[in-house]
Amino acid sequence: xxxxxxxxxxxxxxxxxxxxxxxxxxxxxxxxxxxxxxxxxxxxxxxxxxxxxxxxxxxxxxxxxxxxxxxxxxxxxxxxxxxxxxxxxxxxxxxxxxxxxxxxxxxxxxxxxxxxxxxxxxxxxxxxxxxxxxxxxxxxxxxxxxxxxxxxxxxxxxxxxxxxxxxxxxxxxxxxxxxxxxxxxxxxxxxxxxxxxxxxxxxxxxxxxxxxxxxxxxxxxxxxxxxxxxxxxxxxxxxxxxxxxxxxxxxxxxxxxxxxxxxxxxxxxxxxxxxxxxxxxxxxxxxxxxxxxxxxxxxxxxxxxxxxxxxxxxxxxxxxxxxxxxxxxxxxxxxxxxxxxxxxxxxxxxxxxxxxxxxxxxxxxxxxxxxxxxxxxxxxxxxxxxxxxxxxxxxxxxxxxx
Amino acid sequence: xxxxxxxxxxxxxxxxxxxxxxxxxxxxxxxxxxxxxxxxxxxxxxxxxxxxxxxxxxxxxxxxxxxxxxxxxxxxxxxxxxxxxxxxxxxxxxxxxxxxxxxxxxxxxxxxxxxxxxxxxxxxxxxxxxxxxxxxxxxxxxxxxxxxxxxxxxxxxxxxxxxxxxxxxxxxxxxxxxxxxxxxxxxxxxxxxxxxxxxxxxxxxxxxxxxxxxxxxxxxxxxxxxxxxxxxxxxxxxxxxxxxxxxxxxxxxxxxxxxxxxxxxxxxxxxxxxxxxxxxxxxxxxxxxxxxxxxxxxxx
Numbered sequence: 001x002x003x004x005x006x007x008x009x010x011x012x013x014x015x016x017x018x019x020x021x022x023x024x025x026x027x028x029x030x031x032x033x034x035x036x037x038x039x040x041x042x043x044x045x046x047x048x049x050x051x052x053x054x055x056x057x058x059x060x061x062x063x064x065x066x067x068x069x070x071x072x073x074x075x076x077x078x079x080x081x082x083x084x085x086x087x088x089x090x091x092x093x094x095x096x097x098x099x100x101x102x103x104x105x106x107x108x109x110x111x112x113x114x115x116x117x118x119x120x121x122x123x124x125x126x127x128x129x130x131x132x133x134x135x136x137x138x139x140x141x142x143x144x145x146x147x148x149x150x151x152x153x154x155x156x157x158x159x160x161x162x163x164x165x166x167x168x169x170x171x172x173x174x175x176x177x178x179x180x181x182x183x184x185x186x187x188x189x190x191x192x193x194x195x196x197x198x199x200x201x202x203x204x205x206x207x208x209x210x211x212x213x214x215x216x217x218x219x220x221x222x223x224x225x226x227x228x229x230x231x232x233x234x235x236x237x238x239x240x241x242x243x244x245x246x247x248x249x250x251x252x253x254x255x256x257x258x259x260x261x262x263x264x265x266x267x268x269x270x271x272x273x274x275x276x277x278x279x280x281x282x283x284x285x286x287x288x289x290x291x292x293x294x295x296x297x298x299x300x301x302x303x304x305x306x307x308x309x310x311x312x313x314x315x316x317x318x319x320x321x322x323x324x325x326x327x328x329x330x331x332x333x334x335x336x337x338x339x340x341x342x343x344x345x346x347x348x349x350x351x352x353x354x355x356x357x358x359x360x361x362x363x364x365x366x367x368x369x370x371x372x373x374x375x376x377x378x379x380x381x382x383x384x385x386x387x388x389x390x391x392x393x394x395x396x397x398x399x400x401x402x
Numbered sequence: 403x404x405x406x407x408x409x410x411x412x413x414x415x416x417x418x419x420x421x422x423x424x425x426x427x428x429x430x431x432x433x434x435x436x437x438x439x440x441x442x443x444x445x446x447x448x449x450x451x452x453x454x455x456x457x458x459x460x461x462x463x464x465x466x467x468x469x470x471x472x473x474x475x476x477x478x479x480x481x482x483x484x485x486x487x488x489x490x491x492x493x494x495x496x497x498x499x500x501x502x503x504x505x506x507x508x509x510x511x512x513x514x515x516x517x518x519x520x521x522x523x524x525x526x527x528x529x530x531x532x533x534x535x536x537x538x539x540x541x542x543x544x545x546x547x548x549x550x551x552x553x554x555x556x557x558x559x560x561x562x563x564x565x566x567x568x569x570x571x572x573x574x575x576x577x578x579x580x581x582x583x584x585x586x587x588x589x590x591x592x593x594x595x596x597x598x599x600x601x602x603x604x605x606x607x608x609x610x611x612x613x614x615x616x617x618x619x620x621x622x623x624x625x626x627x628x629x630x631x632x633x634x635x636x637x638x639x640x641x642x643x644x645x646x647x648x649x650x651x652x653x654x655x656x657x658x659x660x661x662x663x664x665x666x667x668x669x670x671x672x673x674x675x676x677x678x679x680x681x682x683x684x685x686x687x688x689x690x691x692x693x694x695x696x697x698x699x700x701x702x
Contacts, residue, residue, distance in 0.1 A: 019483050022476075023450060024522045028457030030529040035458055041522075060495070140502055142509070187687045194437050194505055195686055198637060202679030213672045330513060337506055370517035376510025380503045381495045 013049040020045050059382050106244040114243050120355040121250035122308050127335040127347040128257045129304025135341035137297035138277025140197040142329050143204025147177040147302040149324035151309025156224040166230035170310050177306020178299045185298035211321040223320025227313050258344050273297050334372045337379050340386025409667040415551045417659025418558035422613030423636035424651040426606025432582040432646035433602050439508040442633020443515035444481050448611025449618040452477035456531050477615050478608050485607025519626040527625045530618040550620040638682040644692025
């Protein structure tokens with residue numbers, strides 16, 4: 001820690017103290033014409049920026065060193081976290097313990113905890129679905145929640161009008177989600193990546209606004225209540241039993257999703273997605289149909305969102321458009337980005353951390369969205385691959401070394 | 403006819419504000435090919451800063467003209483500061499990263515800034531003092547439009563003219579155009595690209611903040627969420643005009659302002675925002691390069 005660095009950090013923290021001064025310190029009440037000066041906040045900003053600037057410099061230095069190592073070709077192919085995941089001595093007991101914990105969880109903890117876990121699992125499934133679109137195919141979809149809403153509303157409305165049960169609605173919800181994915185994807189997937197982000201964002205808002213305003217169809221902002229929980233051959237469940245049932249159902253759905261995603265990742269279409277993400281032009285030159293490949297990723301992601309939406313409707317038994325705002329899409333995006341784009345285990349960890357932590361650290365719950373924003377920026381700057389980055393398939397030539 | 407004229411003027415006002423925001427989008431996009439999602443937040447921060455400064459000065463009993471002047475200047479300066487800092491933190495380290503990363507970083511920044519203002523200030527709507535005075539020479543037109551509408555339209559026009567001169571004739575403007583055309587080549591001929599990018603962010607932020615201050619004193623209330631929808635609509639306008647083109651951004655904004663105004667006036671106001679988005683999707687499908695944009699082929 002040299003004198004130069006301290007001076008630089010001091011300047012940075014001074015700059016931030018000035019920059020955040022009006023918004024952090026002053027608070028005017030324009031009705032009663034009073035001013036509140038909150039000077040202590042200024043010092044708080046100064047001190048935390050001072051500390052953070054050292055951290056920033058340290059992380060920047062490490063990132064640059066890492067890049068240099070990579071240039072020289074010295075970097076390991078597997079990162080440390082990846083090595084841990086590929087070490088059978090570690091993974092076997094970990095999988096067994098996690099499995100035992102998952103099975104025992106609803107019986108040890110209360111309904112409340114189980115419900116939180118179900119919410120986290122819904123994010124795991126939607127995260128894995130979005131991971132196909134963003135992580136594998138590299139298409140930034142900011143309207144992902146629209147498909148989730150489509151799934152939830154298709155179950156709620158089918159049930160309301162025709163009395164369709166959960167198990168029939170689940171594939172139908174997925175199917176309708178996929179249909180919407182194709183409908184939206186068909187015209188917009190010819191566009192360049194960043195336009196896609198805005199169009200999907202717009203689409204998400206359109207779906208929400210239509211649900212809010214079209215009262216005759218969706219019952220408007222008041223939503224739909226009394227959606228039945230999933231049944232099992234006509235067995236009557238108590239509330240607790242129903243919650244446990246949904247919990248295991250979600251676990252099964254999550255495992256199924258992981259299975260499908262992993263199989264897809266190594267299939268022809270999965271490799272086409274990854275190739276498309278890396279270089280569109282080269283990919284097309286290799287004879288891959290760009291639109292069809294993108295469309296399949298989009299439709300696949302939408303299917304999972306639709307199914308998760310059906311489960312969501314069945315879990316909460318009440319839905320209204322307020323559950324499907326753009327922020328929901330961004331939280332799911334955050335899950336994918338934090339966990340690691342393209343890596344299934346990363347997304348699971350990301351969802352559990354991001355959804356469970358704010359639930360248990362109630363004191364921080366109002367800072368939740370602020371932190372999500374910071375996480376998106378920081379992850380992109382320092383670790384674009386996420387906590388558990390995807391392993392790239394590489395082939396090493398082990399020939400004679402001369 | 404009177405109703406038509408009303409809608410025409412309110413569309414023009416709306417379009418002018420979109421234009422002030424869209425200019426920043428289009429300039430930044432032209433130079434680093436990034437949709438700066440946080441741009442709408444700069445607009446919001448500009449309005450908040452003006453409100454805070456004006457509020458404090460009103461309590462200390464300054465006179466109206468001084469308050470307008472100081473509040474606007476401080477708001478502009480602070481927005482410039484925010485624009486500069488955001489670029490340094492969230493975009494500069496990602497200059498060589500894939501575009502998806504920079505885009506996600508921009509979304510994160512937008513979310514962060516919104517919640518920063520929400521937590522540090524309030525989530526309620528705040529009453530914004532009407533900063534624009536009732537000019538005497540405009541009262542004879544008061545049957546057509548409010549003075550604030552005139553002020554918005556006129557100041558937008560002035561900013562456009564100044565900006566055009568700046569880009570066309572100054573050395574920095576030339577450097578900006580060169581960087582937009584080919585960053586590598588610009589570096590080779592000795593342009594400090596990092597400086598040019600910073601200046602672009604600063605200018606874009608200043609125009610956005612001006613838009614924020616003007617619209618806030620026109621409508622009379624602000625909250626932390628105001629930048630999000632306005633930002634997206636300005637982006638729609640920029641794309642409509644052809645992203646990267648400055649006259650295009652202005653034209654696109656005016657077209658969007660008028661269509662929105664007539665749509666809400668003659669058809670329905672429930673689906674106002676839906677309409678803007680559908681408009682965007684249609685433009686992107688049928689003419690992705692916009693009205694004045696060039697269609698660029700991807701080179702390898």
